[in-house]
Amino acid sequence: MVMSLRTARARAAAVTVLLLGACFAVQIPRLTGVAPYLGVLVGAGVAAGVFAAVRLWFGGHMEGRVLALTLALAGLVGHGLNYAAGLPGATALEGNVSGASMLAIPLELATVVLLVLDAARRPALPARRHPYAL
Numbered sequence: 771m772v773m774s775l776r777t778a779r780a781r782a783a784a785v786t787v788l789l790l791g792a793c794f795a796v797q798i799p800r801l802t803g804v805a806p807y808l809g810v811l812v813g814a815g816v817a818a819g820v821f822a823a824v825r826l827w828f829g830g831h832m833e834g835r836v837l838a839l840t841l842a843l844a845g846l847v848g849h850g851l852n853y854a855a856g857l858p859g860a861t862a863l864e865g866n867v868s869g870a871s872m873l874a875i876p877l878e879l880a881t882v883v884l885l886v887l888d889a890a891r892r893p894a895l896p897a898r899r900h901p902y903a904l
Contacts, residue, residue, distance in 0.1 A: 777830060779888035784826035786881045787838045790845065791819030793874040800868070805860040815841055835885055842881035849875055 795816045802809030819841055825834025849871060851857060856864035 777888055777892070779884050779891070780826050780830035780835070783838055783881055783884040783888065784823040784834075786877050786884065787819050787826065787841065788823040790842065790874055790877040790881065791816045791823065793870045793877065794819065794845075796870045797868065801860075801863075804862045805857065808857065808860060808863075815844070830888075835889075838881055839885050842878040842885075845874060845878045846882075849878075 794812045798809050798812050798816070801812055818837055822834045822837040822841065825831045826838060848857070852860075852863055852866075
């Protein structure tokens, strides 16, 4: 069952995910030069972010919510690991702070907060009637 509910919070989350994808896209050339696997991962994140934003904007579908939340949390974990211990094969990035990454962190936090608030404030689905139940 696909749950669809367009809310202002879901649309705001769609905008934050799209902006987050733009921040990731700006970082691809720098990351690919340091560690090619990071460029591929971030490129896949950009594509997934665009898909999630479209699904959230046009219907607030569950797969858009799950994908957006996964991308935001993965970005937060990646930034945390980079600042704390560094990423494998990317010692040049360890503790390195770029403008795009400083913009990405608040966008990731905003995405998580918007999706959690939206899930908490969604109206309950009406009880389904089973036409063949006795």
